[in-house]
Amino acid sequence: xxxxxxxxxxxxxxxxxxxxxxxxxxxxxxxxxxxxxxxxxxxxxxxxxxxxxxxxxxxxxxxxxxxxxxxxxxxxxxxxxxxxxxxxxxxxxxxxxxxxxxxxxxxxxxxxxxxxxxxxxxxxxxxxxxxxxxxxxxxxxxxxxxxxxxxxxxxxxxxxxxxxxxxxxxxxxxxxxxxxxxxxxxxxxxxxxxxxxxxxxxxxxxxxxxxxxxxxxxxxxxxxxxxxxxxxxxxxxxxxxxxxxxxxxxxxxxxxxxxxxxxxxxxxxxxxxxxxxxxxxxxxxxxxxxxxxxxxxxxxxxxxxxxxxxxxxxxxxxxxxxxxxxxxxxxxxxxxxxxxxxxxxxxxxxxxxxxxxxxxxxxxxxxxxxxxxxxxxxxxxxxxxxxxxxxxxxxxxxxxx
Amino acid sequence: xxxxxxxxxxxxxxxxxxxxxxxxxxxxxxxxxxxxxxxxxxxxxxxxxxxxxxxxxxxxxxxxxxxxxxxxxxxxxxxxxxxxxxxxxxxxxxxxxxxxxxxxxxxxxxxxxxxxxxxxxxxxxxxxxxxxxxxxxxxxxxxxxxxxxxxxxxxxxxxxxxxxx
Numbered sequence: 001x002x003x004x005x006x007x008x009x010x011x012x013x014x015x016x017x018x019x020x021x022x023x024x025x026x027x028x029x030x031x032x033x034x035x036x037x038x039x040x041x042x043x044x045x046x047x048x049x050x051x052x053x054x055x056x057x058x059x060x061x062x063x064x065x066x067x068x069x070x071x072x073x074x075x076x077x078x079x080x081x082x083x084x085x086x087x088x089x090x091x092x093x094x095x096x097x098x099x100x101x102x103x104x105x106x107x108x109x110x111x112x113x114x115x116x117x118x119x120x121x122x123x124x125x126x127x128x129x130x131x132x133x134x135x136x137x138x139x140x141x142x143x144x145x146x147x148x149x150x151x152x153x154x155x156x157x158x159x160x161x162x163x164x165x166x167x168x169x170x171x172x173x174x175x176x177x178x179x180x181x182x183x184x185x186x187x188x189x190x191x192x193x194x195x196x197x198x199x200x201x202x203x204x205x206x207x208x209x210x211x212x213x214x215x216x217x218x219x220x221x222x223x224x225x226x227x228x229x230x231x232x233x234x235x236x237x238x239x240x241x242x243x244x245x246x247x248x249x250x251x252x253x254x255x256x257x258x259x260x261x262x263x264x265x266x267x268x269x270x271x272x273x274x275x276x277x278x279x280x281x282x283x284x285x286x287x288x289x290x291x292x293x294x295x296x297x298x299x300x301x302x303x304x305x306x307x308x309x310x311x312x313x314x315x316x317x318x319x320x321x322x323x324x325x326x327x328x329x330x331x332x333x334x335x336x337x338x339x340x341x342x343x344x345x346x347x348x349x350x351x352x353x354x355x356x357x358x359x360x361x362x363x364x365x366x367x368x369x370x371x372x373x374x375x376x377x378x379x380x381x382x383x384x385x386x387x388x389x390x391x392x393x394x395x396x397x398x399x400x401x
Numbered sequence: 402x403x404x405x406x407x408x409x410x411x412x413x414x415x416x417x418x419x420x421x422x423x424x425x426x427x428x429x430x431x432x433x434x435x436x437x438x439x440x441x442x443x444x445x446x447x448x449x450x451x452x453x454x455x456x457x458x459x460x461x462x463x464x465x466x467x468x469x470x471x472x473x474x475x476x477x478x479x480x481x482x483x484x485x486x487x488x489x490x491x492x493x494x495x496x497x498x499x500x501x502x503x504x505x506x507x508x509x510x511x512x513x514x515x516x517x518x519x520x521x522x523x524x525x526x527x528x529x530x531x532x533x534x535x536x537x538x539x540x541x542x543x544x545x546x547x548x549x550x551x552x553x554x555x556x557x558x559x560x561x562x563x564x565x566x
Contacts, residue, residue: 222492223519236492333440359474
């Protein structure tokens with residue numbers, strides 16, 4: 001029986017409950033999630049998620065690529081926060097290499113990561129509100145998201161699959177005028193958050209659909225491995241940016257929003273407040289942006305500038321060697337975790353001393369967070385399933401990898 | 402900064418609270434230990450992994466209340482071939498420890514740690530699906546990412562990247 005697809009078996013002869021299939025093509029599952037629900041009338045008794053529809057074998061593909069060729073693959077894991085995936089991967093490889101990153105590159109990384117967090121939360125807020133029947137919030141959220149995507153396009157040439165962080169720093173110096181554009185956005189955005197809150201926070205329909213719905217206790221959240229806003233909304237005050245800082249987060253001042261209620265509304269409030277903190281961190285990054293290089297001084301690892309490559313012999317040789325045969329990484333293993341918009345994202349990389357990673361494993365927050373669904377919705381109404389899925393903020397690309 | 406060499410002597414590492422707790426609990430239960438790139442790794446025999454996890458969760462000096470990840474590495478063609486890798490986090494200490502279990506290819510079975518942390522459920526299923534490792538006591542050990550009738554375990558090193566044609 002080891003190779004059966006998930007099934008829910010009912011007791012023979014019993015007729016109280018029925019099995020309902022939800023998905024994989026259901027608009028509120030945010031991708032291709034299939035749920036098997038055992039329901040008694042309108043009450044959900046059991047739920048069994050069936051995943052794997054988007055499995056592309058990224059972990060296997062990584063083993064066949066050079067270290068620097070893996071960066072574009074990491075974008076595709078979670079298409080709503082590509083910068084977080086890039087960052088987590090390059091940090092892991094930099095830790096394997098023992099590379100020191102110049103301060104300007106670190107600050108730009110923090111700034112872009114917080115913009116990514118806002119971007120991801122905006123998509124979440126828009127689609128979650130849409131699931132709950134609030135159409136207009138979606139339009140407003142995507143208006144601001146468009147601004148952020150334009151910023152990404154300005155800095156990396158791509159709106160979504162950015163691949164802007166490289167092992168050893170950034171791909172390029174940010175273009176002239178980029179910081180001014182970010183500043184403009186950072187000044188404008190807090191008023192927009194007020195706008196979303198005006199539409200939702202005190203809205204009686206919104207409160208009715210979210211308050212007290214899909215409760216999760218702190219004990220269950222920890223035992224089931226939930227991270228990110230899902231964990232913090234249940235009253236556990238843990239944020240990797242503050243508690244285990246990476247890439248210079250220790251230089252920033254921010255509050256970690258925590259709520260004790262553990263319901264859909266608490267998760268909504270946590271994410272909205274996180275957006276406020278993120279935009280303040282973007283402002284801090286702009287105000288304190290250090291001067292200097294954006295790439296580490298490691299010619300065997302970091303590609304030389306175009307100009308140098310065309311005029312200097314050594315730069316040309318290093319360029320040729322990195323592109324054709326990669327760079328070898330000392331043997332060992334690292335586990336690098338960051339706080340992605342959805343929770344703890346981590347890359348576990350094993351090196352055997354060659355130019356290709358021996359094993360790359362992604363610990364993706366959505367994959368682990370999906371396990372809390374059963375606890376959230378058992379005994380609740382069927383319509384709350386949609387609220388619960390939306391409030392965990394899953395991305396199927398990163399669940400299936 | 403140049404990399405510091407890895408420390409593998411248990412005698413030099415026994416001040417680390419997690420390793421001290423493990424040695425205190427069962428000195429023969431620690432096969433080996435390594436401290437490399439600021440990360441602590443301890444090898445545990447397969448039969449003891451569930452008790453080791455329960456002990457680390459409940460002890461006072463290094464309470465690992467959170468299971469982050471379960472995964473696997475295939476060292477084909479070397480023996481013991483597989484290594485199951487557990488990452489445990491202590492939220493109070495803000496530090497993590499990595500536990501490893503070595504499995505040779507004639508006994509691909511390890512106790513499930515779901516009784517200690519229910520969070521292991523999906524990760525163990527994924528390892529079963531992609532590596533073919535059996536987790537004793539897992540309530541629902543079926544394929545997760547691959548189709549139910551798939552042959553082979555794709556993340557094994559003897560499985561071609563393009564798949565079987």
